[in-house]
Each structure stands twice: as structure tokens, then as C-alpha cells.
Amino acid sequence: MPFISLDLITGALSFLFTLMILSYLIGDNPLFKIAVYLFIGVASGYVAAVVFWQVLYPKLFLPMSNALLAGAYNQGLLLVAPLLGVAFIFMKVSPRLSGIARITMAFLVGAGAAVTLAGALTGTIIPQVSATIDFFDPQTAAARNIGAFEVLGNGAILLVGVVTSLAYFHFGASQKPDGSTKRFALIDMFAWIGRIFIGITLGAIFAGVYAAALTAFIERISSLAIFIKTLFGIP
Amino acid sequence: MRVFTAVIAIAVGVLVLLGYFLPQAVSSQIILLDWAIILAGAAALVGILNLVNVHADKIRRRAKDGIYSAVLIIGLFATFVFALVLKPQNAYVQAFVLKGIIIPVEASLMGLLAVSLLYAAVRLLRRRSDVMSIVFIVTAGLLFLGSATLPFGDVPLIGTLVRPWVTQIWALGGARGILIGVALGTLTTGLRVLFGVDRPYGGN
Numbered sequence: 001m002p003f004i005s006l007d008l009i010t011g012a013l014s015f016l017f018t019l020m021i022l023s024y025l026i027g028d029n030p031l032f033k034i035a036v037y038l039f040i041g042v043a044s045g046y047v048a049a050v051v052f053w054q055v056l057y058p059k060l061f062l063p064m065s066n067a068l069l070a071g072a073y074n075q076g077l078l079l080v081a082p083l084l085g086v087a088f089i090f091m092k093v094s095p096r097l098s099g100i101a102r103i104t105m106a107f108l109v110g111a112g113a114a115v116t117l118a119g120a121l122t123g124t125i126i127p128q129v130s131a132t133i134d135f136f137d138p139q140t141a142a143a144r145n146i147g148a149f150e151v152l153g154n155g156a157i158l159l160v161g162v163v164t165s166l167a168y169f170h171f172g173a174s175q176k177p178d179g180s181t182k183r184f185a186l187i188d189m190f191a192w193i194g195r196i197f198i199g200i201t202l203g204a205i206f207a208g209v210y211a212a213a214l215t216a217f218i219e220r221i222s223s224l225a226i227f228i229k230t231l232f233g234i235p
Numbered sequence: 236m237r238v239f240t241a242v243i244a245i246a247v248g249v250l251v252l253l254g255y256f257l258p259q260a261v262s263s264q265i266i267l268l269d270w271a272i273i274l275a276g277a278a279a280l281v282g283i284l285n286l287v288n289v290h291a292d293k294i295r296r297r298a299k300d301g302i303y304s305a306v307l308i309i310g311l312f313a314t315f316v317f318a319l320v321l322k323p324q325n326a327y328v329q330a331f332v333l334k335g336i337i338i339p340v341e342a343s344l345m346g347l348l349a350v351s352l353l354y355a356a357v358r359l360l361r362r363r364s365d366v367m368s369i370v371f372i373v374t375a376g377l378l379f380l381g382s383a384t385l386p387f388g389d390v391p392l393i394g395t396l397v398r399p400w401v402t403q404i405w406a407l408g409g410a411r412g413i414l415i416g417v418a419l420g421t422l423t424t425g426l427r428v429l430f431g432v433d434r435p436y437g438g439n
Contacts, residue, residue, distance in 0.1 A: 017340050021343035033303050039310075045311040049319045085277070092285075093281065111268065114249070117422055128414055128418075154404045157408060200401065207376075211382060214349045216349070217350075
């Protein structure tokens, strides 16, 4: 049995870093800075290792070496393009050769744009619009034991919220003969109502984030107390 | 080079997009997305190399906060070698790196947010007391009060009636508007890239 257990080391590290971070409550200080810089370094090093072991090795290096060893050159050829792409993107480190990295960046931007475009359409716009329409569905309301009056009232508030919040982000304006610009009066009115809905939404998000932050704060204080109690054997 | 990069971006984008609508294009979409995952991983490594470069430069120039940069680089290389040799899922790596440093620091920073958010809310009311700020603070206060666990249970009316109504109807309306707005913006940006109008990869 080892003299110092793994749990004790983990607990001590956790205790130390929690104290260093919470020391920010008395003001910015070197302990807080050391903890934050070390955290960034450790997290980056861990991400680099994860990228190697869970992306580059199983998806590129292992299939490439397997294909070469088995003489399956057709499969190996399919991996030449990403291998070249990886080589190109690493040229970004050198200012003289960084232009070549644009080829890989163009590939990533093209693929990313297509994925986000499809995701925005099928993952947000269609489901959110459908959910807003479905709110008025009498059968769904009956299944949830909600009366027609309640459905119409709440559905109207929801619909007004969606439309006016969207109008708030509409910045199209007409140009007057004197060169000044002004939004359309109807859009302006909708945007004013939309501000109230956005204020309510952001307030709700704030309350949720604050509750989560407070829970994390209490959990950290509790972990400090538990570590001290365990270390000194206090019941 | 400018035309070549634009052709790559548009061709890859169109082929990936076609995979969502045409079953015949699914196999090419899978290959291209697999390549994109590999390249995104390599891009993350380049980002980390850039971080090392920036901090190494600060140490070389003997900048004011150079000592912290040294701490960052030592931590980065030590963790990278440790996790590379033992693999990230190893029990020692998980105990030292994740449970010992990353999770406690993240949770503590989240805890600090409780104090800074409260301070920000008070400052907001003192500096900008317009309709939106008042609606924001009143909603946050009401919802926080409504979700508080008190010895006698929920706060009457606020916890049982006002909180569900505000979150499930009023806040939901605003959130849907914001979400649809963000998605429309994303859609437009994606289309601009696919049509070659925007070239964020440096092809302009």
C-alpha cells in the first residue's frame, strides 16, 4: 500500500488550486495569476495530447501505417490529402510559408460553412418555427390538459415575443433626401416591444447562470472544508 | 492562389451540403468530414504552438509578466509529455491533470462568477437605469426568488405561478426570437462563404 494515496494528492492539488483561485476575492494577486497561467498551460497540454491520441493517431497515422504495411495502397492514397493538409497547416508557424496554410484553411472554412448552414436550418430555424406554430395546436393543448383560452393567450404572447425580438435585430433603414437614415416606423415599434422580451429572456438566463455560479461557489467552499476535516480526522 | 483557395472552399462546401440532401453524395460527405476532423485537430495543435510562441517571446523579451509565461510553458510541456506517454485516459493523468487541476480551477472560476455577476448587476442599475435594465433586473430577481429552496417550500405565487409563466412563455418568446435571429445570421454567413463573397481563409 503506498504511503501517500492518489486520492490524497488529488485532494491536496484541488485544495491548493481552489484556494489560489478564490484568493481573487481579496484582489488580483500573484497566486491567482500563477493558478490561471498554469491552468491554461495544463489544459492546452492536455488538449494537445487528446488531439494526438483521439484524432490524429486513430484517424490518420494508424490507418496510414496499416495500409502501407498491408500493401493496400488505394486506402493509403485516400489519406494523402489530409496528410498534405496537416503538413500545410503546420506551415502557418513560419511567417514565410504561412500562405500555403490557406489551402487547408479554405477546406476547413468550406466544410464548416456547409455544416453550420445545414445545422442552422435543420437544427434551429425549422424546429423553432414549428414549435411556435404547434403551440396553437388544439390537440396538443388538449393532451397537455390546457384550455383553449389559455392556449390562445399564451400562444399570442409567445408569437409576439418571437416576432418582436426578431424585429429588434432588423437594422434595415430607408435613406431620406437629406442623407440621414431612419428605420421604418412599424419595425421601430416592434423593436421597442422586442427589447422588453429580450430583457426578460436575458434576465431569465442571468438568474440561471447566477444560480449555477452560486452552486459552484458553495461546492468549492464545501470541498475545502471536507479536505481539512479529512486531513485532520475531524468528524 | 486566391482563385484556387476559393475553388477549394466552394467545392468542399457544396459537396458536404449535397450529402444532406442527396443519398448518392453521402459517402463523399463522410470522407470530407473525416478529413475536416483531422485538419481541425491539426489546427488546434497549431493554435497551441502559437500560444507557446507568444509566451516564449514574452520570456525572451523579459516582459513584466514573463515569469507567469514560464509557468504556463512548463505546465504545458509537462502535461503534454505526461499525457502523451501514459495516454489521456490513464488513471494518473485523470487524477493529477483533470481532478487535481482542470476541474477545481474551472469550478472555482465559475464560483468567482457569482461575486462578479452580482457586482455587474448592481453597476448596471447605477449606470443605466432604462426600461431594458429594469426589466432585466426585476426578471432575474423574481426568477431567482422563485427558484430558491426555502424551509417552507416554494415562495407562494412567485415560485408556483409567476416563475413557470415567465420562463415558459415570456422568456421563451424572446429566446426563440434570438435563436432564430442567430440561425438566420449563420445561414447568411454560410451562404456568403459558399458563394465566394466572403473569404475568411485569406483569399481576398
